[in-house]
Amino acid sequence: MSTTITIKNLTKRFGDVVAVNNVSLTIEAGTFLTLLGPSGCGKTTLLRCIAGLEDPNEGEIYIGDKLVYSSIKGISLQPGARDLGLVFQNYALWPHMTVYKNITFALEMQKLTKAQMDERVHEALKEVQMDGYENRYPREMSGGQQQRIALARMLAYRPKVFLMDEPLSNLDARLRMDMRTELKRLHHISGATTIYVTHDQVEALTMSTNIAVMKLGVVQQLDTPDRVYHFPANLFVADFIGNPKVNLLDGTVSGQNQVKVGDFALDVETFNARGKMVVAVRPEDIAVLTEPELNAVEFTAYSVLPAGADSTIVAQRGDVEVTVKVMGISKIKMDQKIWLKFDPTSLNLYDKESGNLVTG
Numbered sequence: 001m002s003t004t005i006t007i008k009n010l011t012k013r014f015g016d017v018v019a020v021n022n023v024s025l026t027i028e029a030g031t032f033l034t035l036l037g038p039s040g041c042g043k044t045t046l047l048r049c050i051a052g053l054e055d056p057n058e059g060e061i062y063i064g065d066k067l068v069y070s071s072i073k074g075i076s077l078q079p080g081a082r083d084l085g086l087v088f089q090n091y092a093l094w095p096h097m098t099v100y101k102n103i104t105f106a107l108e109m110q111k112l113t114k115a116q117m118d119e120r121v122h123e124a125l126k127e128v129q130m131d132g133y134e135n136r137y138p139r140e141m142s143g144g145q146q147q148r149i150a151l152a153r154m155l156a157y158r159p160k161v162f163l164m165d166e167p168l169s170n171l172d173a174r175l176r177m178d179m180r181t182e183l184k185r186l187h188h189i190s191g192a193t194t195i196y197v198t199h200d201q202v203e204a205l206t207m208s209t210n211i212a213v214m215k216l217g218v219v220q221q222l223d224t225p226d227r228v229y230h231f232p233a234n235l236f237v238a239d240f241i242g243n244p245k246v247n248l249l250d251g252t253v254s255g256q257n258q259v260k261v262g263d264f265a266l267d268v269e270t271f272n273a274r275g276k277m278v279v280a281v282r283p284e285d286i287a288v289l290t291e292p293e294l295n296a297v298e299f300t301a302y303s304v305l306p307a308g309a310d311s312t313i314v315a316q317r318g319d320v321e322v323t324v325k326v327m328g329i330s331k332i333k334m335d336q337k338i339w340l341k342f343d344p345t346s347l348n349l350y351d352k353e354s355g356n357l358v359t360g
């Protein structure tokens with residue numbers, strides 16, 4: 001059983017700062033929605049408003065059918081009255097309680113038997129690879145282990161909605177990867193509506209069913225990870241998502257479905273747009289050739305950076321610099337002549353002035 005969350009025209013100000021600016025979102029039951037964006041874009045504030053930890057200035061929030069916040073109707077339910085299950089804003093464990101007690105403390109309200117609690121604790125600890133730690137105190141564990149216990153506490157509670165704010169930020173890279181796997185399993189198994197805050201695009205892309213990319217309190221795009229990656233709604237989203245970063249090439253429409261970039265032209269659907277444009281192309285969507293070919297543009301390999309599974313090549317032609325990502329260890333040498341082939345279907349066109357994706 002999971003819950004739909006509906007947010008209508010929500011605004012939260014701190015003095016002159018508009019942390020959340022007229023945000024409307026429908027988060028369908030069972031969605032794993034990630035709020036993604038740079039520091040200060042309002043993700044945490046939006047999550048806290050949903051949780052009832054922050055009082056917005058305007059708008060409405062529904063959790064399921066329940067109106068939990070309405071500025072006009074003067075409704076603002078306490079966090080405990082929002083049917084959220086449990087809100088995880090503060091991951092700190094209670095220092096004077098053992099792991100077992102930390103996990104079962106919140107379960108006591110659910111009136112489970114001792115055997116049921118034992119089973120929940122056991123399952124949750126196994127899930128985060130911490131079984132056997134029941135009798136430890138937080139001070140007897142590393143920061144990463146404490147965070148995993150906090151996650152186990154959340155799993156054991158089995159809420160209808162998960163609210164999580166950067167839960168993996170203190171973990172090392174390896175453990176973060178493992179926990180992504182587990183969190184995704186957790187969502188898969190529980191089907192609980194999940195709202196997850198992060199500034200880490202890989203976390204967002206790997207775990208979410210939907211991503212809301214935010215900037216200055218405004219949702220720039222709400223879409224599937226696939227669409228956010230392949231069809232960013234504007235230059236901000238295009239630039240924020242992807243590593244290495246997307247190539248953003250300044251150009252001008254020079255004909256039907258043609259944009260001039262530097263001294264060469266790229267074939268790209270222009271949808272009758274005119275004037276100054278930015279052509280966006282992902283580094284992995286460019287083919288590198290060592291011989292000339294029709295429609296391939298000559299460049300020089302400025303730098304070649306092999307990284308095991310793939311290599312990054314930074315190529316130059318005049319003032320135009322393009323980053324290309326190829327599979328495996330590249331044999332290309334620095335300063336070698338190469339020919340880049342751009343696939344017209346993988347190029348996106350943005351209006352230079354508005355920064356918006358040009359579509360039909």
Ligand SMILES: Nc1ncnc2c1ncn2[C@@H]1O[C@H](COP(=O)(O)OP(=O)(O)OP(=O)(O)O)[C@@H](O)[C@H]1O
Nearest residue numbers: 014017019037038039040041042043044045046199
């Ligand atoms: N309690 C507060 N008092 C005053 N300003 C605040 C408060 N909380 C947040 N802000 C401001 O609101 C804006 C949004 O902050 P918020 O913490 O929601 O951003 P965020 O996207 O979660 O950033 P981060 O990734 O750094 O946590 C920022 O400009 C921040 O300085």
